[in-house]
Amino acid sequence: MAQINDTIVAPATNIATQAISLIRISGEDAREITNKMTKKPVPDKRGFYLRKLYEGSELVDEVVINFYNAPNSFTGEEVVEIACHGGILNTNHIINVILKNGARMALKGEFSQRAFLNGKIDLIQAEGINDLIHASNDLALKIGIDNMSGSHNKAVLILKEKLMDIISRIQVSIDYPDYDDVEGSSHEDLILLLQQIANDVDGIIKRSKMAVKSVDGINTAIIGETNVGKSSLLNALINEDKAIVTDVPGTTRDIVEGKINLGNTTINLIDTAGIRETTDVVENIGINKSKEYIKKADLVLYVVNYDNYKDKQNQAMYNLLKDKQHIIILNKSKDLTSEQIKEVNNYFGEKVVTTNALYGDIDNLINLIEDKYNNEEILKEDSLVLINLNQISLLEKVSSNVHKALDNIKADFPIDIVNVDLYEAWNYLGELIGEQYDEEIIDNIFRKYCLGK
Structure with a gap:
């Protein structure tokens, strides 16, 4: 052994x-x-x-x-x-x-x-090492480096210190009920302090969840009628001939997937079967899958051509996605005039992106996606961001306990009940950095690493 x-x-x-x-x-x-x-x-x-x-x-x-x-x-x-x-x-x-x-x-x-x-690193630093090794884009790389170095981990120690200060004040009030002039121990003071802690924890959770989505990938469905250039667009985006490109309607009868790294964001691409009325049983299955992917997608790339953007089938598709995050792509726009492009913009009531996917002319689309998911809000804070779901889950437990303590104080519950929730929150913060741990859980954490690290 x-x-x-x-x-x-x-x-x-x-x-x-x-x-x-x-x-x-x-x-x-x-x-x-x-x-x-x-x-x-x-x-x-x-x-x-x-x-x-x-x-x-x-x-x-x-x-x-x-x-x-x-x-x-x-x-x-x-x-x-x-x-x-x-x-x-x-x-x-x-x-x-x-x-x-x-x-x-x-x-x-x-x-x-x-x-x-041996106390050389805490658990956030340990996870940072793994995140750094397996980074899939620039954002994951930066978060891995920051967490590995421990540069932002003091945020957890500060939260622990603040919680323990509040717990201590409440404990004094419990142990010495006649000594009621402990500075900062009034209900109003405690509510203000706990609200600040709740805001800090919720801020880390919000930034972390945004980061997880960008690191794991924005699930992006490419949809449109048959023969509008969806497969050409996928191939141009991933820079390889992964999808079959022909002039025959209905070539893509199933789902083709790809992944691209756009700086701080990873895009998980799904080229769906072209949506049209058809009696082909197999193709109909692909079309129904496409509609399901539209529902599940974080972002929809809706591809149209100038000669079909007004037809009934396109209008039905647009109605499926207009309440979702989407980008309208006017493909095969090489020979279109500015007036024709303006006409399509006016029809949809929003700006469309022009591409010529078959020739690799997709810079307009790339720039728009990068602007949409530039993650400046995550990076500009220069504070702790977690991309490990177990760590985020622990922080959510901290948040839940702090908010519960806040509600109980506001409802004039006995102060010792408030302290129970705060102790739990404090323990979860300790678990986050590894001050308390289960040996089996620790073994499982580190077995995700590669050999030699």
Whole structure:
């Protein structure tokens, strides 16, 4: 069974044919195990050392060893990082020699887990590391970097401190009921302080949920009649020939999906079957799916051509989506006059975006989507943003308890009942940063990581 005090090893870089591979060893025997493979020992001193590695008397490789004394390492333990020549066989050979000399293979995320257990990082920083590694767009990258560094995590500590201050004031009022002049302990003072805390927590939740949507992706359905250029638009957006493009109506009979990264936002694209009246059973299934995707989509890209935008089928489609977030796209606009484009704008009563998707002319559309989801509100605050759903859920529990305490104070409930909710909120904040935790939950958190981190 794996033990937390074992010395562990794992590749810190992908094992592949490359110039350099990095192998990480952590634990109290890290340097001792390394010295079993060298003729010239690595001293017990922080630094870089050029050494030859041996398996018995056989030379294995010449490497650079980076040694960290405990507790001045990422994990808080003695750490050795070996920069060896890359290559699948060579890297695996060195790892196997390390295993033979007393280390065991690390579990996924075990280095980061040890950093947390040894007080080097909190849980928000730990999740930030994972968010950084798996970032899908610039927003996710920035949030991962900020949370990993801990630059905004003090917001949780400040909230905990403020809550404990209120809890303490209330406790004094309970323990010493005759001592009624504790500064800031009147109902009015407590309501004001709790409202400020509620606003701070709700602000983090709001920004975090906005960020989650942008990081996970805006679910975007491309809809329109047959042969208006929906598949060409999908291909132009994802810059590959994923959807089949022909002049035959009804070519897209099912759903084709794609994903694009637009700076701070990821767009999950769905090219739906063209909507039209048809007796084709299979095509009808695709059309019904398209209507369902319109209902579920966060954003609808509604594609029309100049020769069909007024027809009955298009009007019916527009009625399905006009109350949703949408963009009207006038495709195949290459030869249209400004008057014709103005005519389409006037018909819909809103500005349409002109594209020529078959020729890759979609800059107008890209710019509009980026403006619509630029996430300035998230980034300009320069404060804590979470994109982990479990963490957001904990904050929602904090908010619920603080609001419940506020309602109870306003309703003149006994003050000790108010404190019960505030203690719960305070404990949830501690759980958020890992001051209280369940070992099984912690194991599950770190097993989401990649090997070697």
